[in-house]
Amino acid sequence: MMEALGTKHFSLVDFIVFGMLLAISVAIGLYHALSGGRQRTTQEFLMADRSMSSLPLALSLMATFQSAVAIVGTPAEIFNNGTQYWFIGCAYIPGLLIPARIFIPVFYRLHLNSVYQYLELRFSKTVRICGTVTFIFQMVIYMGVGIYTPALALNAVTGFHLWGAVLATGLVCTVYTTLGGLKAVIWADVFQTLVMFAGQFAVIAVGIHQAGGPAEVWRKARDGGRISGIDLNPDPTQRHTFWTLAVGGVFLMLALYGVNQAQVQRYLSSRTEKEAIMSCYLVFPCLQLSLALSCMIGLVMFACYKEDNPLQKKVISSRDQMVLYFVMDMLQDFPGLPGLFVACLFSASLSTISSAFNSLATVTMEDLIKPNFPMEESKATLISKLLALVYGLLCLAMAYVVHILHSSVLEAALSIFGMVGGPLLGVFCLGLFFSSANSTGAVTGLVVGLAVALWIGIGSFVARNSTIVLETNSTEMLDLGNITMGPVTAVVETIAQKSSILQALYSLSYMWYSALNSTVVVITGLLVSYMTGPMAEGDVTPGTLYPVWGNIRRLFKLRGCYVPPAQHSTSAQQWPIIQDKELNGAVTKTTAEEEEEEEQQSFLPVTGKVLVEHESSV
Numbered sequence: 001m002m003e004a005l006g007t008k009h010f011s012l013v014d015f016i017v018f019g020m021l022l023a024i025s026v027a028i029g030l031y032h033a034l035s036g037g038r039q040r041t042t043q044e045f046l047m048a049d050r051s052m053s054s055l056p057l058a059l060s061l062m063a064t065f066q067s068a069v070a071i072v073g074t075p076a077e078i079f080n081n082g083t084q085y086w087f088i089g090c091a092y093i094p095g096l097l098i099p100a101r102i103f104i105p106v107f108y109r110l111h112l113n114s115v116y117q118y119l120e121l122r123f124s125k126t127v128r129i130c131g132t133v134t135f136i137f138q139m140v141i142y143m144g145v146g147i148y149t150p151a152l153a154l155n156a157v158t159g160f161h162l163w164g165a166v167l168a169t170g171l172v173c174t175v176y177t178t179l180g181g182l183k184a185v186i187w188a189d190v191f192q193t194l195v196m197f198a199g200q201f202a203v204i205a206v207g208i209h210q211a212g213g214p215a216e217v218w219r220k221a222r223d224g225g226r227i228s229g230i231d232l233n234p235d236p237t238q239r240h241t242f243w244t245l246a247v248g249g250v251f252l253m254l255a256l257y258g259v260n261q262a263q264v265q266r267y268l269s270s271r272t273e274k275e276a277i278m279s280c281y282l283v284f285p286c287l288q289l290s291l292a293l294s295c296m297i298g299l300v301m302f303a304c305y306k307e308d309n310p311l312q313k314k315v316i317s318s319r320d321q322m323v324l325y326f327v328m329d330m331l332q333d334f335p336g337l338p339g340l341f342v343a344c345l346f347s348a349s350l351s352t353i354s355s356a357f358n359s360l361a362t363v364t365m366e367d368l369i370k371p372n373f374p375m376e377e378s379k380a381t382l383i384s385k386l387l388a389l390v391y392g393l394l395c396l397a398m399a400y401v402v403h404i405l406h407s408s409v410l411e412a413a414l415s416i417f418g419m420v421g422g423p424l425l426g427v428f429c430l431g432l433f434f435s436s437a438n439s440t441g442a443v444t445g446l447v448v449g450l451a452v453a454l455w456i457g458i459g460s461f462v463a464r465n466s467t468i469v470l471e472t473n474s475t476e477m478l479d480l481g482n483i484t485m486g487p488v489t490a491v492v493e494t495i496a497q498k499s500s501i502l503q504a505l506y507s508l509s510y511m512w513y514s515a516l517n518s519t520v521v522v523i524t525g526l527l528v529s530y531m532t533g534p535m536a537e538g539d540v541t542p543g544t545l546y547p548v549w550g551n552i553r554r555l556f557k558l559r560g561c562y563v564p565p566a567q568h569s570t571s572a573q574q575w576p577i578i579q580d581k582e583l584n585g586a587v588t589k590t591t592a593e594e595e596e597e598e599e600q601q602s603f604l605p606v607t608g609k610v611l612v613e614h615e616s617s618v
């Protein structure tokens with residue numbers, strides 16, 4: 001296969017462009033290791049000294065969950081199934097508005113280090129640890145997909161050594177993450193996002209030119225049936241419809257941008273709450289641009305290849321290789337541009353993996369180590385760095401697992417978000433919106449949610465792949481079939497024959513996973529809470545509930561006649577407002593900042609009391 005693509009080789013200029021990406025990323029790490037506080041405290045290494053402003057944060061927020069998976073997966077999706085997937089852009093509106101208005105204010109005011117600290121404040125230590133472990137599980141699998149995808153594409157199309165590329169990515173990432181901490185990760189994200197956009201722009205420009213202009217691209221795509229109208233089919237088993245994407249997608253976005261540690265850590269690293277909220281709003285245009293670019297690459301690719309599908313011609317062996325093949329094909333005569341696009345792919349993945357390393361180091365330190373083994377700051381920082389290193393190595397191991405399991409990467413990544421991120425979203429919603437939910441309810445809810453998620457996720461995977469697995473003659477896949485998938489296949493098939501409800505469940509669109517799984521957690525959590533003795537509202541830690549009804553009422557009543565929160569009296573719906581004086585001086589904000597923020601956001605009380613308790617406990 002590689003011989004068929006003999007011409008698609010990297011020139012020296014391409015290697016230089018690609019090499020520069022890696023070198024500049026490492027340089028950013030070095031710079032942050034040697035400047036500022038020189039990464040000597042966990043506050044700097046893991047929280048960027050809470051000094052970030054909104055623009056770099058917005059680019060970094062976007063970069064975290066935009067890996068090579070999206071860069072190669074989205075165009076391939078559009079090429080094969082048309083532009084329906086573009087409607088996921090509708091989900092970005094509520095998907096970012098809700099985190100900005102609800103999640104960020106609560107988390108920011110609690111002055112957390114890790115979002116799982118919230119679960120301890122609201123429920124108990126057990127819930128916190130369950131949440132942390134679930135997150136680690138999610139990010140470790142996702143990292144494997146993220147690091148493996150660009151390496152595999154590069155390997156298939158240019159013959160570049162697969163594990164060499166995996167190692168290079170893993171190593172570069174580990175180095176700058178370990179050296180420069182969160183600041184380096186965020187600033188490298190900014191640089192890498194720009195490289196990502198540049199690479200995509202270059203491909204679109206050249207592609208449109210080769211295809212004969214934008215009008216021609218549009219005409220060919222339309223004639224080929226790739227411009228999809230809005231599909232309002234309510235059937236939840238349809239893979240992509242307006243409903244699965246624009247409604248199901250909202251829950252996916254909430255799981256990622258609302259409660260995922262990697263993102264919350266960025267909000268928390270903001271200078272002020274206002275900057276945190278603004279960064280979340282600014283993600284919107286960035287994500288839309290990125291989505292538009294990758295959809296356009298899909299259309300341009302279709303216009304160029306319409307009659308001449310490289311997948312059908314067996315020049316490439318999977319959809320995920322398509323974009324890079326197209327790029328190498330189109331950009332051959334432009335030395336440096338193939339290198340730029342490969343840099344774009346690797347930028348996307350580096351920014352994701354480094355965020356994963358840093359957030360994993362953070363939760364392991366803040367949620368698992370510090371509470372159980374109190375230690376000096378210098379030692380904690382050293383251990384955090386070692387953790388970033390260990391997760392770097394683990395990531396390489398995960399790439400190997402993904403190598404064995406290989407499936408279509410975009411769907412795989414989004415399914416992981418829904419299967420593991422969905423239940424986590426459920427636990428946070430349970431805590432924020434339902435005062436009666438108790439710790440037992442939360443733990444049971446999470447466990448049941450994860451069980452349902454794995455059952456449906458694995459069920460549908462097996463239902464779709466069992467025949468392929470059994471027929472394939474690849475030894476790797478056969479091994480997998482015998483060892484792990486064999487028994488599962490048998491069980492799932494027997495059950496499936498018995499019940500058509502189960503069949504319907506297994507064919508549920510993966511875009512609904514997050515919505516379904518988070519709902520299962522909330523319902524189970526509430527039921528169990530009522531059975532085991534619901535929590536009294538007064539027993540809930542102040543500041544951990546989002547007063548939904550109080551705020552809706554206020555929105556209607558008080559529009560235009562705003563009353564500062566400190567003047568409200570304590571009522572059943574509102575949490576008591578803890579005055580600044582009670583805060584022991586532990587709040588780092590200036591009074592002026594505080595006043596400004598209160599004017600912006602009147603919906604939640606400032607809860608410095610909790611912060612004081614926490615800081616002394618660590």
Ligand SMILES: CC(C)(CO)[C@@H](O)C(=O)NCCC(=O)O
Pocket residue numbers: 065066067068069070071088146256287352410413414
């Ligand atoms: C998470 C979304 C849906 C947000 O647009 C998008 O970035 C995406 O499709 N990501 C796929 C996963 C990845 O790129 O790693």
Ligand code: NA
Pocket residue numbers: 062063064065066067068347348349350351352353
């Ligand atoms: Na990324």
